[in-house]
Every structure is written in structure tokens, then in C-alpha cells.
Amino acid sequence: MKIERLSQDKIRIFLTFDDLSERGIHKDDMWREIPKVHELFSEMMDQAYTELGFDASGPLAVEVFALPAQGMVVIVTRGKMNAHAHDGGHTLEEDDADDEIYEMEVTLEQSDIVMYSFRDFEDVIAVSKQLQSSNLTEDGKLYSYNGKWILALEPALIDSSKHNAVIALLAEYGEATSVTYAMLEEYGKVIMSESAIGQICLHFKF
Known part of the structure; x- marks a missing residue:
């Protein structure tokens, strides 16, 4: 708690x-x-x-x-x-x-939105690469909030059989956040409004 x-x-x-x-x-x-x-x-x-x-x-x-x-x-x-x-x-x-x-x-x-926060942008890039290369999802919204990066995913846009694998990867690189979607929309800054994982993989290469 x-x-x-x-x-x-x-x-x-x-x-x-x-x-x-x-x-x-x-x-x-x-x-x-x-x-x-x-x-x-x-x-x-x-x-x-x-x-x-x-x-x-x-x-x-x-x-x-x-x-x-x-x-x-x-x-x-x-x-x-x-x-x-x-x-x-x-x-x-x-x-x-x-x-x-x-x-x-x-x-x-x-709320059905799944949200994980990341301290470093490198972690956002790393998890995005994993999600894309594992053919799990390229969706998502990326926010900046309180000095952290927050990735928000809509489960409805992800194949239900892949939900657990997506959560496992997000939890490996980031941590579940207690910020509500409403607070993010009101107080956070939208960095990428759609296909955030796909865009990150496209623009940031290792």
C-alpha cells in the first residue's frame, strides 16, 4: 500500500x-x-x-x-x-x-488502460524493441509526467492471447504506476499520441 x-x-x-x-x-x-x-x-x-x-x-x-x-x-x-x-x-x-x-x-x-512508468527513456526504447520484435504490439501512447515516462496501452488493441507477455515485458523494464488515465490526460504531456511503440522503434535504433 x-x-x-x-x-x-x-x-x-x-x-x-x-x-x-x-x-x-x-x-x-x-x-x-x-x-x-x-x-x-x-x-x-x-x-x-x-x-x-x-x-x-x-x-x-x-x-x-x-x-x-x-x-x-x-x-x-x-x-x-x-x-x-x-x-x-x-x-x-x-x-x-x-x-x-x-x-x-x-x-x-x-479503466482498461495498462500503464507503466519508466525512469529512463533508454528503458522505454528497450521495452519497445522487445514488444515489437516479439510481435506483441506497436500501439500505445507515451506521456511525460512528474519526471517519468509513462507508456499507456489499450488492451482492446492487443491480441488477448498476448496480454500476459506484454505485461511481463513492461514489468521487466518499468513499474506499474498508480496514476489514473484521467490525471495523465489532465496533468501529463502527450509525447506520442498513437502507435508509440512503433514510432519509438522507427526513430531510435540501437
Whole structure:
């Protein structure tokens, strides 16, 4: 579980599928109101407070993005307390009610985009060469984001029998990223908007 602060009132939590399975949670459970998910959320908020000093009191907007090969991204935004809420505006303490610690407005989205980040452009070239020479794919978008290169692939454009081989190569050279596609589109810079792997192989020779 990785937690990072995006702003004073917003954090991002990256959960791998191992994080979920260790707690007996299947990714589809995140769509359901079950005690295990509440326990996981409480654990995430405790860790966010310990690591970042993020106080999760008051209303929270929670966005959950499912990423097919990497895990899940949870974005938590802290809202302002309403003046009339909770007995004249007092923060609801855990002792007051076990079941109502957090006021959550949950948004769930599933993304099929596979994204891996690379520190060095040489790694992007290397993985592109491998993907092309293995006849796996020449597709993809290349972004620059936060000092890293991010390769985004649309699984629908890749033969389903080759998915695992593509993921294995991407994981060998880069690492799964917790950035959502929406954030990439908004804050990242598009370097190659289509056929990124094919273009890289064409322009960069070893």
C-alpha cells in the first residue's frame, strides 16, 4: 500500500492486488458495502494519518479506480464540515459511533488502460524493441509526467492471447504506476499520441 499527498485536502492510495488478497478482499468487493472493505478503509486512513498527518474527519469524497494489471487507486478528498452537521459542527469522533466514522461519497470507475512508468527513456526504447520484435504490439501512447515516462496501452488493441507477455515485458523494464488515465490526460504531456511503440522503434535504433 502506497500513500501520497496530492494537496492539503487530497491523497492518493495505491493498492496492489496482493494488498487486497492479504486481507481476503477480491477486487469486485470494492463495489460492495462489506465489513472487510470498511476495515481496509479504516486501515488506509490510519496509515494516511501516521505517514502524512492527513486527518480524515468530516465528509470525504472517495474515488476508486480499478486498473487491470496493477491494482486499485483510491483518491480521497476531504470536504468542509457543514455548520449544522454533527451536533452543531463538532467533528464526529470514533467513540460516538463505530459505524459512522467517515461520511463517504464513493465513485467507482474501471479503466482498461495498462500503464507503466519508466525512469529512463533508454528503458522505454528497450521495452519497445522487445514488444515489437516479439510481435506483441506497436500501439500505445507515451506521456511525460512528474519526471517519468509513462507508456499507456489499450488492451482492446492487443491480441488477448498476448496480454500476459506484454505485461511481463513492461514489468521487466518499468513499474506499474498508480496514476489514473484521467490525471495523465489532465496533468501529463502527450509525447506520442498513437502507435508509440512503433514510432519509438522507427526513430531510435540501437
